[in-house]
Amino acid sequence: MxxxxxxxxxxxxxxxxxxxxxxxxxxxxxxxxxxxxxxxxxxxxxxxxxxxxxxxxxxxxxxxxxxxxxxxxxxxxxxxxxxxxxxxxxxxxxxxxxxxLQGSLSNFAAGVMIILFKPCKTGDFIEAGGAMGTISEIGIFATILLTPDNKTIIVPNSNITGGNITNFSTQEERRVDLVVGVGYGSDIKQVKEVLAELVAADSRILTDKETMIAVSELADSSVNFVLRPWVKASDYWGVYFDLTEAVKVRFDELGIEIPFPQMDVHVTKSGE
The missing domain is CATH 1.10.287.1260 (Helix Hairpins)
Known part of the structure; x- marks a missing residue:
């Protein structure tokens, strides 16, 4: 052609x-x-x-x-x-x-679940996926946590949704759980009164909820008390540390013994 x-x-x-x-x-x-x-x-x-x-x-x-x-x-x-x-x-x-991309797709699906159902959000302090920290970012494939000592942890989303999520920021109020041990020779009534005075002296402790003060255990070396006041979530660690210090200082002033683990060893001579 x-x-x-x-x-x-x-x-x-x-x-x-x-x-x-x-x-x-x-x-x-x-x-x-x-x-x-x-x-x-x-x-x-x-x-x-x-x-x-x-x-x-x-x-x-x-x-x-x-x-x-x-x-x-x-x-x-x-x-x-x-x-x-x-x-x-x-x-x-x-x-x-x-x-x-099977692993990445599972992380993506987990990220969608976190964003839609919101078990946690940016700014919450959580424990999940084997890590604990404040959420700085929730991404499609991973969630970024900042630890209290300012370390960055990148957790795959599937690790977060694949286990328990403990969110410490969802409730406005939290209970401080302290265990205080005293010697067996201490006056239980006096110990309770001292702990109650320390609780009453801290204005951050909520008065509309009952603080539990009770004997919890007769341990090997001590009589253990539980001290459980309620506080605002933002005051939790401040009250925890201050109350622990106040207990030690006040017990020292009053001569209330805080025992440490000890063992009595009896040595016998052979033939006796």
């Missing part, structure tokens, strides 16, 4: 494929616009429901690119390109990526 024949075929090719190409372009641009519109609508809906921004952006991006992929396949199909093999290749690639 010479050049003249090729030129003569141009109108036929244009009439055969021109409309298909135009329709494919229309499908692509309209589909792209719809993908943006739908993703923006979903993003706005999640913002009204106070969904975390990180999760919102991630979901809207996934929706946008999924719709765009279907649009591209539809446009190529309109031109006459066989898309069945392309879909099969994409499916196989998606399966391979899913298997390779």
């Amino acid at each position: 010479n050049v003249e024949q090729y030129i003569a075929q141009i109108p036929v090719l244009i009439s055969a494929y021109g409309i298909k190409i135009i329709l494919a372009l229309v499908i692509f641009f309209v589909g792209k616009w719809l993908a943006k519109t739908i993703s923006k609508f979903i993003e706005g809906s999640m913002a009204k429901k106070s969904v975390d921004v990180t999760l919102s952006n991630f979901i809207t991006n996934i929706i946008y690119y999924l719709i765009l992929a279907f649009v591209i396949i539809a446009a190529l199909s309109q031109v006459g390109i066989q898309t069945a093999s392309l879909i099969a290749v994409l499916g196989a690639a998606g399966l391979a990526v899913g298997l390779a």
Whole structure:
């Protein structure tokens, strides 16, 4: 076929494929616009429901690119390109990526659960996943904790949701649990009165809840008392440390013995 024949075929090719190409372009641009519109609508809906921004952006991006992929396949199909093999290749690639990222996907699913169900939030002091600290960031794949001594711990989200989560920040009030041991020769009534005086002297201890002062154990070397006052969560450690120190100082002043573990050893001579 010479050049003249090729030129003569141009109108036929244009009439055969021109409309298909135009329709494919229309499908692509309209589909792209719809993908943006739908993703923006979903993003706005999640913002009204106070969904975390990180999760919102991630979901809207996934929706946008999924719709765009279907649009591209539809446009190529309109031109006459066989898309069945392309879909099969994409499916196989998606399966391979899913298997390779199985651990990451489980962390992602756990991150979505944390953000949606909110067992903890940024700023909470928690114990979870074998770590304890204040949450500085909840990401899609991991949660970042700051320890009281200012260390950063990055915990995979699946480790957090896979076990117990102890959240120390959800309640406004907490109970301080102290164990105070005294010698067997101490006056139990006096010890209780001294502990009650120390509790009454600390203004941070809540008076609308009863403070428990009771003998909890007759141990090997001591009589153990439990001292359990209620405080505001923000005052917990301050009261814990100050009350421990106050008990020691006051007991020393009154001569109340705080025993330490000891053992009596009896040595006998052989033959006796």
